[in-house]
Amino acid sequence: QVxxxxxxxxxxxxxxxxxxxxxxxxxxxxxYAMGWFRQAPGKEREFVAAxxxxxxNTYYADSVKGxxxxxxxxxxxxxxxxxxxxxxxxxxxxxxAARILTYSANPGSYNYWGQGxxxxxxx
Numbered sequence: 716q717v718x719x720x721x722x723x724x725x726x727x728x729x730x731x732x733x734x735x736x737x738x739x740x741x742x743x744x745x746x747y748a749m750g751w752f753r754q755a756p757g758k759e760r761e762f763v764a765a766x767x768x769x770x771x772n773t774y775y776a777d778s779v780k781g782x783x784x785x786x787x788x789x790x791x792x793x794x795x796x797x798x799x800x801x802x803x804x805x806x807x808x809x810x811x812a813a814r815i816l817t818y819s820a821n822p823g824s825y826n827y828w829g830q831g832x833x834x835x836x837x838x
Contacts, residue, residue, distance in 0.1 A: 717741040717813045717827040724809060724832030727801055731836070735796040737811030737829055744792040745769075748818035750825060751785060751796045753807035753834075763809070764796060765818035774818060779805075801836045809834050 723735040735751070750765040764785040765774045773785050784797040794811055809832050812825035819825070 717744075717747065719811050719813060719827055719829035721809065721811050721829040721832040724834045726835045726837065729801060729803055729836055729838050731801050732797070732799045733801065733834060735798065735809055735811075735832060735834070737794045737796075739792045739794070739813065745789040747813040747815055747827075749785075749787060749794040750812045750814070750818060750820075750822075751794075751809060752812060752822050753805075753809045754831075755807040758807075760810070760822050762820040762822065765820065766794065767818050768816055772818065774820065776820070798834070801834075803836045803838045805834060806836050807834060808832065 718740045720738045748768050751763040752760050753763050754760040762776050766785045770787045782800045787794040811829045813827040814825040
């Protein structure tokens with residue numbers, strides 16, 4: 716089992732920045748690729764970013780490319796999402812998720828999920 720706890724969400728004005736954190740506990744964190752997903756009211760959960768177990772490879776949704784940066788610290792058992800130039804359409808509950816070894820944009824392929832953190836971007 717892997718337990719994931721997100722933090723860092725909040726209310727920010729358009730153009731602002733937030734940094735989300737996801738703390739992991741349980742099995743060996745470095746065995747898992749990590750992803751960030753988001754879900755807005757009335758919409759399906761969508762892929763935001765993912766990072767390989769080593770942190771060498773990253774993958775982003777087109778909608779956030781160039782604005783968001785995913786990173787991880789395998790010593791601290793944490794993954795981060797730095798969000799810059801935020802837009803109102805980024806408003807959603809953000810979730811981190813873990814899957815063994817390889818990363819993916821498919822939320823159904825992730826085994827473990829956090830409870831989510833709300834991000835609200837005002838115009």
